Amino acid sequence: MALFPEGRFFEASTSVIFERRKPDMVGVRGDRLVLDRTLERAHNTYKARISRPHKGARIANTLPVKRAPMEQGQWEKEPSVRSMRRVFKNMETLQSELLDRLGIQSIDRRLGPVRKTALHLFEQAWSGSARRRIRLEEKDAGDLYVRCLAKALQTGGIAVPLTLLPNNRTAERALEEIG
Amino acid sequence: MIRLRLFGRCRIYHDPVSPVLRAPAQVGWDAWFRSIELVTPQPLKGEELLRRTRGWWTVEPDDVAEVVKSHGRLVVGDQGELMVECTDDETIAALARAFQERFGDQVQLSP
Numbered sequence: 220m221a222l223f224p225e226g227r228f229f230e231a232s233t234s235v236i237f238e239r240r241k242p243d244m245v246g247v248r249g250d251r252l253v254l255d256r257t258l259e260r261a262h263n264t265y266k267a268r269i270s271r272p273h274k275g276a277r278i279a280n281t282l283p284v285k286r287a288p289m290e291q292g293q294w295e296k297e298p299s300v301r302s303m304r305r306v307f308k309n310m311e312t313l314q315s316e317l318l319d320r321l322g323i324q325s326i327d328r329r330l331g332p333v334r335k336t337a338l339h340l341f342e343q344a345w346s347g348s349a350r351r352r353i354r355l356e357e358k359d360a361g362d363l364y365v366r367c368l369a370k371a372l373q374t375g376g377i378a379v380p381l382t383l384l385p386n387n388r389t390a391e392r393a394l395e396e397i398g
Numbered sequence: 399m400i401r402l403r404l405f406g407r408c409r410i411y412h413d414p415v416s417p418v419l420r421a422p423a424q425v426g427w428d429a430w431f432r433s434i435e436l437v438t439p440q441p442l443k444g445e446e447l448l449r450r451t452r453g454w455w456t457v458e459p460d461d462v463a464e465v466v467k468s469h470g471r472l473v474v475g476d477q478g479e480l481m482v483e484c485t486d487d488e489t490i491a492a493l494a495r496a497f498q499e500r501f502g503d504q505v506q507l508s509p
Contacts, residue, residue, distance in 0.1 A: 294410050307413035326402055326490060331509035 302357060309361035313385065317365055320383050321372070329375055336371035337364065344393040353393050362387035366394050400490055401473065401481045402507040404448070406455030406462070414506055415454070417447055419478035444472025447480045457504050465500055469493040482507060 294300045318325065341364050348355045355363065362385040369379040405414040422439035442450075448459045455462075466472055469492055470484035484490045490507065497505045 300410055303411045304413075307411055311413070326494065326507050326509065328509045331403075334508075 306357055306360045309358070310364045313361045313365045314368060317368060317379070317383060321377065321379065323377070329377070333368070333371045333375050333377075336374060337368040340367035340370060340394065340397065343397045347397055348393045351393075351396050353389060353396065355389060355393055359387060359390050359393075361385075363390035363393055366390055370394065399483050399485060400487065401475065401483050402490060402509055403475070404462070404466075404472070404480050404482050405506045405508055406451055406457055407504050409454055409456050412456070414508070416508075417451055417454075417480050419447055419474055419480075442474060444474050444480060447474055448472055451480075455504075457501050461500070462497075462505055465496050465505075466493065469496065 315325075318330075323330065344363055344367065345355060345360075366384055366387075369384055372379050403416050405416045407413065408415045419442055422441045424437050425440050426437045427434040445463055448463055451459050463472065466482055469489050470482050473481050473483045475481045482490075482493065484493060494507050497507070
């Protein structure tokens with residue numbers, strides 16, 4: 220499998236092309252291509268459905284790679300997947316606790332725009348924290364998200380007492396920095 | 399009529415995810431004796447969009463469709479969201495209970 224400059228991969232053995240979706244989803248270790256598992260899964264799906272020769276592709280130095288599709292149980296063995304599951308679980312738990320304490324049902328129609336705003340704030344704060352030298356770790360994600368959710372709720376006219384928010388100075392700073 | 403989005407759990411990360419039809423399918427034609435340039439955009443119906451979650455959600459979409467049909471109907475929202483349409487709040491609450499009984503926390507309704 221070879222990496223082409225335009226961000227495409229070509230597998231000589233099956234004549235399959237698929238596009239790299241995000242730059243961080245792939246890495247090269249020595250002469251081997253290391254795929255993020257999500258991308259690998261997408262690749263296997265494409266492999267089954269598409270067979271399209273790539274005109275002009277240079278295949279002399281490519282290594283055919285055969286990979287079996289990931290089974291359900293195998294995802295649990297991936298450290299990155301386990302880590303993300305913990306992060307999302309924590310975010311969901313803290314979100315549910317906050318909404319319960321505020322007496323807001325999960326099907327409350329006000330939550331649609333509130334969730335969008337909260338996600339936007341969370342992504343801004345998380346990506347901006349590295350630039351501002353604020354070190355956020357796995358355990359901070361849930362606390363930061365709940366603070367973003369609280370801010371979004373307040374923007375939507377729902378008061379959130381400060382006492383309901385987790386005491387996490389790092390998460391607080393990360394959100395303060397984006398204003 | 400009340401519409402809420404339908405979320406299932408991602409098979410990999412286990413967080414709630416919902417499919418969105420960003421653009422209609424582009425259907426073209428091949429023929430034995432002629433070339434056909436025509437490409438027709440085909441929007442998906444609610445149940446068709448739900449079926450596309452097979453392998454991405456932790457639950458089987460046909461089972462979800464079966465539960466939805468007994469309380470309301472599957473539709474695609476204005477922005478391509480997969481949604482459930484019910485007549486009133488009571489029906490929505492009954493559907494949420496049915497999801498809980500059949501799938502636990504694997505399928506959820508949300509605005």
